[in-house]
Amino acid sequence: MQAVDTLNRQFAIPGAVSFQRGKGDLTFVELRSAGSVVNITTHGAHVTSWQPPEGEEVLFVSDESAFEPGSPIRGGVPVCFPWFGQNTTTPNAPQHGFARIHEWNVESVSIDGTGRVVVTFLLTADKSARQWWPYDFELRHTVTVDAALTLALETRNTGGEAFTFSEALHTYLRVSDVRNVSVTGLEDAEYISKTDNFSRKRAGREPLRVEAEIDRCYINTRSAISLDDPGFGRRLTVEKSGSDSTVVWNPWTRKAAATADFGDEEWPFMLCIETANAFTDAVAVAPGETHAMGASISVEQTG
């Protein structure tokens, strides 16, 4: 694990990038650019907070979340890799893959030509990753901050055989009340409904409204998604690239109560809109090849 002092000596940029120990003694990097403030833990290369230039915090994090090595953080943007959900061949392997519970290295920090702050985290196969997944890979998570938050996941096959993986930027959006928001961009798309035994369905023509537990993987869809939140007077837009799946998740009452690291009363205040490649959209990469997936989230004040 890279020490905070070393990280600051190597990568800090006054006024833009700094490293500190935070909750649970995890290492956090704070990025500031164009009025945005973003916090990321090296544990999981996990964005835990984004305060945009105007308005409220964009990301939800549960008050009950663990902040400890080896456990996922409940909220922010967990990085799911190299599988999504339960591992079908090894049921005791960690749900959503090992990337979100691993310590990552900071590979580079810079300010680009337009003044955006850019940090890249790197994860490679080590002994604990190999116990679940035998392949050689480099996974880079690049976080770019200006008035928007841009995330990019790059998977490179550094081994001698092809592999197939699933992935998600499992973004927990903070909302005023999930019952009062609407989501556009998924009209007419086909989805796999986890709450209905993984059956395949097709969305209607209207914007999506959440009125019960929802756990859907929309497939073959590259559209940008907008979430209108009249309570917070804002619209969040997620534009994506290299991603064919979009997952929408809210646990609602029963599942929230059954989830240890999620407050029983917190479910109205989040909606996951996940930029992903999962189920039938899993990605195959040949030796030496790289696959890139990205999501850019922007905020528009509407009221």
Ligand code: BG6
């Ligand atoms: C979603 C899945 O992406 O993540 C859900 O579709 C799952 O099925 C949810 O319950 C939360 O997963 P976890 O492992 O963080 O509790």
